[in-house]
Amino acid sequence: KIPQPFSDKRKKLVFDTINLYRANVSLGNQSHLICNGSVNIADSRFSPVSWAKSKSSSITVETGNVVIERSKFEKMDVGLKLNEGVNNCLISRTDFFDCMTGLLKSGGHLIVSNGMFKSNDVGAEIQGSMSSDSFENCYFFSHLNMGLYVETNDTINIPLSFNNCGFYKNQVAAQSLNRSMAFACSIFGYNTTGIVLNNANLI
DSSP states (O other): OOOOOOOOTTTOOOEEEEEEEEEEEETTOOOEEEEEEEEEEEEEEEEEETSSSSSSOOOEEEEEEEEEESSSESSSEEEEEEEEEEEEEEEOOOEEEOOSEEEEEEEEEEEEEEEESSOOOOEHHHESSOOOOOOOOOOOEESSSSEEEEEEOOSSOEEEEEEEEEEEESSSEEESOOOEEEEEOOOSSSSSSEEESOOOOOO
């Protein structure tokens, strides 16, 4: 467990580097880690403590680069939040289970591969469209609201790419506002609604 550091209203606590390997991180009520620099995580698990009465957010990255491998984010408010200052994020073989929002991204270049999003309210929310983001070999199962939500007001609109992904048993598989989506070799099965597009193209 990582203890909650002391802070006051005049200061914003930021970890400049997080390196976690084979860690089991438990967070209390409405607590989360803020990182500004570099995040490297492998073989780790993030979840609330057993006595938590409200969901916590796991890690918020404000600027820098992120690499996450073979890890799990579960039962959080937001599993992983990537703010606008994030340059690159590589996520592989990582699971997001039972969160309000599994992955929330508004920063730079994102690649998610071999990931599992299951039983969240929203599996992944992607904001902005100025970077070539992609999901490869990822699966979205049983989301109460939607597997994937995309929204942008950017003038540059690079399509969000999906390669060999699966969407199963979601209320809405994928929804996009103003950003086009490109699917290759992907499967949609047993969703209440498949794809919802608002001012966007399906490629």
